[in-house]
Structures are given as C-alpha cells and as structure tokens.
Amino acid sequence: MGTIIDDPRLRERRSVFTDRHDAGRQLGDLVRTLPGVRDPLVFAIPARGVPVGVEVAWALGAPLALAVVRKIQVPGKTEAGLGAVTWDGRVLINTDLQRALGLTEEVIGIATEKARENVQDRITRFRAGTKLPDPAGKTCILTDDGLASGFTMLAALESLRNRHHVKILVAVPTASAGSAEIVSREVDKLICLNIRTGPCFAVAEAYKRWYELSDGQVIAELSYARPGAKPRDPPPPSRAGP
Template sequence: MGEIIDNPRLREQRFVFSDRHDAGKQLGAFIRTLPAIRDPLVLAIPAGGVPVGKEVALALGAPLSLAIVRKIRIPGTTESGFGAVTWDGQVLINEELRDALGLSATDVDHAIAETRKNVGDRVTRFTGTRAVPEPAGKTVILTDDGLASGFTMLSAIQSVRHKNPARIIVAVPTASATSAGLVSRHVDQLVCLNIRSSRMFAVADAYAAWYDLDDREVLEELAGVP
C-alpha cells in the first residue's frame, strides 16, 4: 500500500479552493515541500484535471501531457459507468457492478466499442499529432480535480503501470477517504490536500467555483504548453 500524504489542516473541510487553478497551485506548492521528485512527468485526466495538472507541472518544472480516460456508461444513463477505457485502449470493468446490473455480453461489448471511439476522438482532439511522452523510467504524477469513487484513476494507473515507470504518484486536491485508501493501494504515493469521510462526498464541495469544463476550455488550457 502506498503512502497517503494529506494536509491535516484541510481534513473534512469544504470549499477550500477557489477554483481548479487555485487547487493546482496549492497542490503544486505542497508537493514541493516533500522530498524532491526525480524526473517527473505530469499526466492530467481531462477535463477537470487539466487546470490542476497544468499548475502542478508548472510548480515542478515538469512536462505535462494527458491521461485520457472515459467511463463505460451504463446503458440508458448519461453519467454512471461500470468501467473505463484509457487512451491506449486498456479496459477496466467493475465486475461486481456489471453483474449486479445484469448486463449481457452484447450490452458490454457495445458499450466498450462506443467508449473506445469516444476516447479515440478525444485523443485526436486534445493531442493532435503530439505523442504522449514515454513514461518508462519516469516518476509519473497522475492528476485530476478529485477522487470520488476512484475508478477512473485506477484505470489510468493500470495503463501507466504497463509502461514501466520508476514510480507512480497520484496527486489530487480532494478525495473521499474511501477512494484515497483504495487508490493508494495501487501506487507508490497518494498526495491529497483535502480528504473527507462524508458519506455524501462530492468533489465539487471542495471548490467555491465549480463547473464542468468543455472541450474548448481544455484546448485553451493546453495552448502554450510545451
């Protein structure tokens, strides 16, 4: 199990960040107080993780790229998922949830195929012809704007793990206590400023200003990034 590092002064608090950029700046400054990270590479999960990851990368003087992950949506819903597909085609299924939903093999295959296409479209839209930097031998820092269930982050971790990084660190502004414990078991270190144990946990509750970023805003965030 990886080490969990949080800020005790922010435990259980709500509305501790003004917005995602503020959260990323605070997170980057906090990481700089920890032992130096060798050869870091920041991979941000779009959309909300991009402004956070951008600020962390700036604080560490590290390159920034994307870890594009999409939920495999439960048929008939717009938000809930029973798995995820990553930028390199890896698929992670929540087997327990799939069984509980009674999804057929046809339902699952169709949902995966639809999600793969969506991921491919987003990779083209956000990265163009730029290749994702090679994680091998680097300290990969995966960022998002928070961890609710943690399942999307687990999918990203699985993909990075196959590429032989020296270390994997998850760095997020906020997380539920449950997801922090779950995700930390799969990485070398989890850094989270604001951990909350509320049963009604919502990532948005850590932010005074919260809204969903659209693709245009993600591209604007990435403009000018080397």
C-alpha cells in the first residue's frame, strides 16, 4: 500500500477550493515539495481533470499528457459509474455493483461500447494526432478533479502500469476516504488535499465553483500546457465559468 499524503487542515471540509485551477495550484505546490519526484510527467484525465493537471504541470515545470478514460455509465443514471474504458481499450467493471443492480452482460456490453466510442472521439479531439509521451524513467503523476468511486483512476493506473514499469503518483484535490485507500494500494504515493469520510460523497462539494467543461474549453486549457505558452496570461477560459 502506498503512502497517503493529505492536508490535515482540510479534512472533512467542503467548499475548500475556489475552482479547479485553485485546487490544481494548491496541489502542485504540495507535490513539488515531495522528495523523489524526478523528471515528472503529468497525466490528466479529461475533461474535469485538465484544469487541475495544467496547474500541477506548471508548478512542476513538467509536460502534460492526457490519460483518456471514460466512465461506463449505469443505464438511466449518467452520474453513476459502473466501470471505465481506457485509451488503450482496457475495460474495468465494478462487478459488485453489476450484481447489485442485476445488470445483464448484454446491458454491460452496450454501455461499454458507448464508453469506448467516447474514448476514441476524445483522443481524436484532444490529442490532435499526437502520441502519448514515453514515460520510461519518469515519475508519472496522474491527476483528476477528485475521486468518488475511484474506478476511473484505477482503470488509468492499470493501463499505465501494465504497459510501463514506472513510478506512479496520484494527485487529486479531493477524495472520499474509501476511494483514497483503495487507489493508494496501487501507487507509490497518493496526494490528496481534502479527504472526507461518511456515506455520501460528491467531488463537487469540495469546490465553490464546479461545472462541466465543453470540448472547446478543454482544448483551450491544453494550449496553456504546451511549450512556449505563458502561464495564466491570459487566464484559461474555464476560469470564467461556462
């Protein structure tokens, strides 16, 4: 089990970040103080993890890449996650939830195919023909705007770890205590500023301003993480809200 690093001042609190950029800046400030983070490469899970990843990458002076993962949605409940599909076609299913909901393999297959199509569409839109950088010899840092069930992050970790023998950290602004513990078992370190316990958890509750990002906003965000871009001058469009 990896080490969990949090901010004791933020435990159990809500509305602790102004927005994802504020969260990413605070997260980046913490990550860059950690020993052993050499030659970092930041991976952000789109769309919500991109503003966080932009700020972490700037704080570390690191390149930013996209770990394109899509949640497999429970039919009729778009916010509920049954599992995830990754950029290399890997599928991770929450079999306990599948049994609890009584979902057939046919239903799972249809939902998985929709997620797979979305992953390919996002790769085309957001990567613009570029390939993932080679992570060999680097400290890989996976970011998102938070961990609820943790299944999306676990799927990303599985794809990255199984293809490359690299040091992996997960850095997120907020997480449920349960998901933080589960994900920490799969990484060298899990860095999470705001950990909350209790039966009900929502990533959005950690933010004063939380909203969905359009594809256009994601692409604009990514332009600020490319070589030659000036950090926060002007501010990325998503800071102004949708």
